[in-house]
Amino acid sequence: MIYLDNNATTQVAPEALEAMQPYLSKFFGNPSSAHALGREMKQAVEQAREQVATLLGAADTSEIVFTSCGSESDNWAIRGVLATQPSKRHIITTQVEHEAVRNVCRLLESDGYEVTWLGVSETGELDLDDLRAALRPETALVSIMLANNETGVLFPMDEIGRIVRERSEAVFHVDGVQAVGKIPIDLRRTEVDLFALSGHKLHAPQGIGALYMRNNISLPSFIIGGAQEQRRRAGTLAVPNIVGLGAACRLAQQDSGHEMIEKLRNKLEDGILEQIPNARVNGTRDRSKRLPNTSNISFEHVEGQNILEHLDQAGICVSTGSACHSTTHESSATLKAMNVPYTAAQGSIRFSLGRYNTETDIETTLRVLPGIIEKLAAMSPYVK
Amino acid sequence: MSGLSEVATDHFFNPRNVGEADEPSFTGRAASLICGAHVRFSIQVDEAHVISQAKFKAAGCSVLVASSSMLTERVVNVPTAGAAIIGQNCDELTRNFPDLEPGSEHCPKLACEALIAAIREYSDAARDEWVGDEALICTCFFVSERAIEREIAARGLKSVAEVTRACNAGGGCGSCHQLIQEILETQNDLSR
Numbered sequence: 001m002i003y004l005d006n007n008a009t010t011q012v013a014p015e016a017l018e019a020m021q022p023y024l025s026k027f028f029g030n031p032s033s034a035h036a037l038g039r040e041m042k043q044a045v046e047q048a049r050e051q052v053a054t055l056l057g058a059a060d061t062s063e064i065v066f067t068s069c070g071s072e073s074d075n076w077a078i079r080g081v082l083a084t085q086p087s088k089r090h091i092i093t094t095q096v097e098h099e100a101v102r103n104v105c106r107l108l109e110s111d112g113y114e115v116t117w118l119g120v121s122e123t124g125e126l127d128l129d130d131l132r133a134a135l136r137p138e139t140a141l142v143s144i145m146l147a148n149n150e151t152g153v154l155f156p157m158d159e160i161g162r163i164v165r166e167r168s169e170a171v172f173h174v175d176g177v178q179a180v181g182k183i184p185i186d187l188r189r190t191e192v193d194l195f196a197l198s199g200h201k202l203h204a205p206q207g208i209g210a211l212y213m214r215n216n217i218s219l220p221s222f223i224i225g226g227a228q229e230q231r232r233r234a235g236t237l238a239v240p241n242i243v244g245l246g247a248a249c250r251l252a253q254q255d256s257g258h259e260m261i262e263k264l265r266n267k268l269e270d271g272i273l274e275q276i277p278n279a280r281v282n283g284t285r286d287r288s289k290r291l292p293n294t295s296n297i298s299f300e301h302v303e304g305q306n307i308l309e310h311l312d313q314a315g316i317c318v319s320t321g322s323a324c325h326s327t328t329h330e331s332s333a334t335l336k337a338m339n340v341p342y343t344a345a346q347g348s349i350r351f352s353l354g355r356y357n358t359e360t361d362i363e364t365t366l367r368v369l370p371g372i373i374e375k376l377a378a379m380s381p382y383v384k
Numbered sequence: 385m386s387g388l389s390e391v392a393t394d395h396f397f398n399p400r401n402v403g404e405a406d407e408p409s410f411t412g413r414a415a416s417l418i419c420g421a422h423v424r425f426s427i428q429v430d431e432a433h434v435i436s437q438a439k440f441k442a443a444g445c446s447v448l449v450a451s452s453s454m455l456t457e458r459v460v461n462v463p464t465a466g467a468a469i470i471g472q473n474c475d476e477l478t479r480n481f482p483d484l485e486p487g488s489e490h491c492p493k494l495a496c497e498a499l500i501a502a503i504r505e506y507s508d509a510a511r512d513e514w515v516g517d518e519a520l521i522c523t524c525f526f527v528s529e530r531a532i533e534r535e536i537a538a539r540g541l542k543s544v545a546e547v548t549r550a551c552n553a554g555g556g557c558g559s560c561h562q563l564i565q566e567i568l569e570t571q572n573d574l575s576r
Binding site: 301303305306309310313342343346378379380381382 | 397402422424441443446
């Protein structure tokens with residue numbers, strides 16, 4: 001199997017698995033317990049917290065709170081910020097956020113909040129003047145992702161932070177789920193207040209996330225119960241997963257593998273564009289402004305879902321921006337916001353590489369794909 | 385593959401009869417406003433009204449592709465009347481997709497609609513070219529205007545469905561329903 005769907009989830013790193021194993025067997029205690037076993041668990045959690053803090057460039061380990069997933073982190077950040085300043089009813093976000101942000105903001109909009117949805121250019125980039133124009137005294141929150149999950153396009157988080165700080169009193173939340181472990185991040189040098197991450201995107205297991213909270217930020221708890229996480233998030237800590245996340249962060253810190261990944265991504269992307277007519281990259285062609293592992297490519301007049309199924313049959317895992325949902329044949333919100341024409345958006349495939357991909361994976365994909373596209377394109381009623 | 389029978393899966397991965405039928409051919413199209421899918425059938429019909437070639441092109445999901453491929457195979461060497469009836473009985477085709485997601489039932493139907501539309505185009509042309517003594521109305525079952533008029537008069541028929549039941553006219557591709565309706569109106573006006 002050739003796995004090119006690392007933006008969906010990643011294989012747990014052997015290093016993470018190894019670090020976790022003792023906490024799935026002999027170290028089974030509750031880190032809140034006062035006995036030796038409890039202390040052992042607590043120590044493991046604090047070590048992981050430090051590893052996460054180091055990878056993110058947090059000023060202090062206390063700025064890291066463990067959650068169950070990226071979506072929880074995003075939900076908590078957004079709803080928490082609004083709860084602390086009830087008189088401010090304006091939110092700024094983008095049209096291309098992950099559902100964990102987009103759908104929360106949509107819901108808030110129906111609850112009476114005013115939401116400014118910043119659009120993007122055809123290359124998937126923001127116009128920061130739009131942000132400047134949208135900031136107002138009553139803006140409670142700016143929530144803008146760091147890396148787009150579908151196209152890999154990066155938003156200039158540092159600059160956005162400066163603009164938000166200089167021109168408003170809004171809190172700045174970043175959905176960083178897709179970027180952590182793939183590009184260097186140094187939050188202490190930014191104006192980011194809140195930053196969500198998810199373990200399974202960087203070779204930790206599923207079911208663990210974290211929220212970075214700058215030290216002056218205090219949010220009401222999203223999950224009510226015990227006094228865990230300095231009373232910020234109740235619930236017994238998922239120690240094995242937390243340890244796995246810590247180990248994965250350490251691994252990414254030591255060797256992100258992304259020089260190699262970028263080389264393979266470029267080889268794949270160049271190869272596809274060279275061999276296949278009517279293929280186009282969705283997102284900026286300036287690769288320094290995209291994640292090093294992602295390539296979102298449209299094959300015009302070909303159905304993305306059908307490409308996916310043919311690749312799947314050949315043992316290659318990818319994803320498509322155009323799932324034929326039960327009642328709507330909806331193309332992705334990101335591609336729509338980028339004004340990708342319908343016939344191209346329908347045929348979009350996301351290739352997302354990871355540290356375990358090899359040269360052979362890419363060569364095999366480049367050998368198999370052109371035939372599939374040719375076969376499917378022959379079926380299109382739009383071309384003679 | 386999930387949702388597709390073994391046969392349908394094979395048709396999806398190895399679709400038969402992709403392309404356009406040789407000229408002279410007749411074309412039918414169908415598109416879904418629900419999902420944006422689009423399918424085109426083209427058929428060639430011999431002097432005996434038998435479909436000699438059936439081809440398709442489709443922009444849509446695996447269900448649409450497999451349905452279209454299966455349907456082209458089913459109707460080759462079948463008279464247009466029989467092919468139209470196959471198209472009407474879409475349920476038979478749908479059986480190849482045992483776990484269709486709710487809302488996707490329209491996909492096999494689109495293939496059937498495109499096939500019937502192609503047969504209608506053929507029927508309209510065949511009707512226009514007909515040079516017999518009596519005007520031909522139903523080209524699928526070869527029923528003339530006079531025959532239909534006789535049935536209406538003899539049995540006091542009032543609707544297209546009654547005419548179809550009485551003499552098969554209109555029971556195939558349906559391209560003559562409007563004409564039968566007009567005959568009914570004229571006849572019933574005269575007999576009033």
